[in-house]
Amino acid sequence: MDTSIVADSSIITYYAPYKAKLETEMNRVIGYADHYITRNRNAPESLMGNFFADALLWKGKQLDPDVQASFATKDGIRADLHAGNVTVGNIFEVMPFENAVCILTLSGGDMLRLADYMVKTGGQPVGGMELVIENGKAKEFLIQGKPIAPDALYKLVTYDYLANGGDYITFFDNPIARKDYNQLLRETLMEYVSDLAKQEKHVQVKLDGRVQIIK
Incomplete structure (x- = not known):
């Protein structure tokens, strides 16, 4: 294809309204971040990982008040959030996949296998x-401040991709119970940011030592 090929004006006229509508939605502001929220695959904990896991835990507790923790992986987070307005498009960049929320009931033994995975991979996003x-x-491995x-x-x-064994995860292979939801992970992130905005709060994230590596 080169400049000798002329665009079909009828096709452009057909899709233009849809393109405009999509761009309007992607540019819709849903919140505000006070600082640059970055990923770091080489660190046991990152600002973006904490934001992601905290949003997931927030939604998990809404779906089931007995939820105690959240788990994601570094590779599942695909973008940073820049300081300033947070748009729908920004969240699509962070989570472009159609992953859906999943709640698992696990044995203490499987939780210890989760800890072993985090040790081997140098930490993962958790809440x-x-x-x-x-x-x-x-x-030391604590859940809600108590030893396993x-x-x-x-x-x-967590989300279905990981629950199904994605990212070489095996400790979710035999849960006591599993409940899948139609709630997309991307929608969860949007709702979390929007809820903060409704409370007149900004997205604020810090490193809090939830995962530490002592040499």
Whole structure:
């Protein structure tokens, strides 16, 4: 294709209204970020990972008040959020996939397998959990501030891609229970930002030590 090919004006006329409508929606402002929210695949914790996991935990507790923690992966987060207005398009860049929210009931043993995965991968985005890694092992692993009990059950919110074994995850292979929702992960992020805006709050994220690596 080159400049010798003339655009079909009838086709342009047909799709132009849809293109304009899409651009209007993508540019719609849903909130405001006080600072640049960045990813960092080489760090155990990142601003973007905390934002992502906190939004997921927020929605999980709405869907099921017994949810205690959230889990995502670094590779699932595809963009940063720049300081300033947050638009629908920005959230599409962060999560371009059609992943949907999923709540799992896991044994304490499977939660410990989750901790082992985080140790091997140098940390992952989580909410409601704290993990300290030392000398290649989990030195401390807490959920809602308490140590994991191998014989207890835990409710965790994640998304279907991971629950189905994506990103080489095996510790979700035998949950005590699983409930899938039609709630898209992307919609969850939008709702989280919009809810903050309704409360006249901005998106503010900090590193809080939820995942630490001690050399």
